[in-house]
Amino acid sequence: MSHALTVIGAHLLFERADHVLLGRRSPEAAFAPDTWHFPAGHVEDGESARRCAVRESEEELGISVREHDLQLVHVVHLREEDGSPRMQMVFRVHRWAGEPQLKEPDRCTAWAWWPRVALPDPIVDYTEVALEGIAAGWSYTDMGWRQPAPEGRRA
Structure with a gap:
């Protein structure tokens, strides 16, 4: 059995009046x-995932x-098309200081508050899946993993 290293992503969910911050x-x-x-x-x-989220908030947003x-609030266990595994951890931010700024314009060209019911297009697929899962009260979603064959059938 081989073991693949899993990349861990820390994602920040900023919310304001039924809107979410996306870049x-x-x-x-x-x-x-x-x-x-x-x-x-x-x-x-x-660094821990929480520490990463704190660092990224300052580096990307100046918050x-x-x-x-x-x-x-949510974890997406993702398998990329090339087979590499990723664990995307979404943290709700309860309090913060500052307003979003374009601190890394080579990586992000805009920050905007989007209504939960009218998300932008295009949106990263697992971002949308995570927001849907959070709204439904789910703590976990997996994406891209091979599903088992129905009972009685071979894969």
Whole structure:
């Protein structure tokens, strides 16, 4: 049995009056160019997912967040088309200081508050799935994993 390293992403869910904050990724981005997405980043060596979320909030948005103001509300266990696994952790931000700024214009070209009932298009698929799961009260969704064959049939 082989073991694949799982990339962990920390995503921030900022909410204001039934709106969520999303950023439009740069047209030159390697992942999902010109697509709307949560403020997020990859967990770096030696940091927790919460610490990563705090760091990314400051780096991407110029918004100060404290770890104890983050609540894990959804996890998306994702398998990319190339087979690589990712764990996307979504943290609701209960309190913060500051307003969104374009701190990394090479990565994100806009921040906007979107109504939950009218999300932008295009949107990163697992961002939309996570928001749907949160609205439904689910804590976990998986995407891209091979589903087992129906009982009595071989895969």
